[in-house]
Amino acid sequence: MDNQLIKTQELTKIYHGRKVVDNISLCVPEGKIYGFLGPNGAGKSTTMKMLLGLIDPSGGKISIFGKEMNRKNRISILKQTGSLIESPSYYGNLTGYENLKISCILKKLPFSEISRVLSVVRMEGNKNKKASQYSLGMKQRLGLANALLGKPSLLLLDEPTNGLDPAGIHEMRSLIRSLPEEYGTTIMISSHLLSEMEQVSDYIGIISSGKIIFQDKLLKLQELGSESIIINTDDNLKASSVIKENMNINPEMSNNGIILPFMDNTTVSQTVKCLVNNNINIYRVTDKTKNLEEIYLSMVKENGL
């Protein structure tokens, strides 16, 4: 992996004798979007809260920006960090602008930052409206604006699209996607929605029952999904026996065509050549891949979680 901004070692959290987070070692690379995936109750929010120092780990270490985090240096580390944890936080009696002013005062930032972040989240037109009158989408955007104050190097977003309508989700997604490119921000984003993570993340960490069951590039995860090759010809029966005789592969017949086990590119090309040499017309060669949901479920099954 690239240079790692967040690193945890055997991070554990025990609640009432139950391991909610179980010895996880996260590696979040710099300048990338790290999707933290898992079903509800898997331990995502607990992990995020531990990363922010909101709760103390029962065991393990957390390093952010190369510094081991503890009670004393927590606030100084978090000065370079923006966060949005679970539901958006706001003061309903204050306007959007005033809400951000509170963060500026506490973080010792100039008020000019407010206009900048409001324009990033496209909320300039609603800055003088009371936060209690905002829609959920606007509250989430206000939360994101808050997290962006001071151009943080690291953003921790816990389910930022929760409760948003499809348009809001799309807007939030494109906003998040643009941040590493424009500002070099590293983003760790948690969600239980696999499709969403697939669309925004460069790296994926999958957590289930408090344990990390996968952690690598999204491409690696997608590679795991390639499980078979389907070939459609003008004579599938003949093609099947040709493959069996010449390639030493046992094909399966289905309504969609001949199903072959997953092969590398060279073997696929040899198979196609063999069929052509036997005067079989090939209509289509397709890669059957599992979607992320299927991969995730098979991983969970494999890990017995």
Added chain:
Amino acid sequence: MIRILKAESLKLKRRYVYLMFAMSLFVIFLWMCYSLSDLDFNKFSGIFALANTDLFLINTIISPVIIAAFATRLADIELIGNTYKWLSCMQNTKSIFKGKVAVGVICIFLYTLFQCAFYILIGIKMDFYSAEKFTMFFISVFAVLLALFMFQLNFSLWSKNQLTPLFISIGGTFAGLFSWFLPQYPLRFIIPWGYFCVLCNNGINYDSVSRYTEYYWTGYPYFWLVVLIVYIVLQYMYTRGKFITKIQEM
């Protein structure tokens, strides 16, 4: 600390907290005007003691609810807006609590100071000056209000329904008021609302024949002031500890 105070005072914008205190001071002012308006200052020697008693009595009736409402206003903005997690990423948990207490102390200080200024005005009107009396009035009212504030803040910080601390304060107000009229029971010493009565260093002699009430000064109950201060410190430590634990559990 100034930054935290700035942030806390901004949070109270449009919460009408200052208006609430101003209204309360206005009611106290009206009460005192009414109470002293038909008295002959030349004939009645205990007017200054009467004014002192009156101020303690009106505080017993009005201030606990005002303080409870104030504590509620300070706490519910955080609970409604789910802001503790947000704040905890920018400041230490202890400093969030200290900020609330500091705003409370400043508001109560000013609230007591205005009452004291009014008391001094009465003194000037009656040609009576006693720095000691004014100081002790200020310290007494400030200490009781602070004790009530710490008590109410403890409830308000965690009550999902903010009516509960308000009802507690209304009950406490009645108990505090009854403690004035039931001197034979030790109720006044064991509840914070009773300390307006405990720290009021005036006595009353009522002559049923002449229907004349004489107000006089007694020695200041320093012991009970110390007890109250100890209570404030303990309540502060308890509420702070509970606050930090609860934030960790959120």
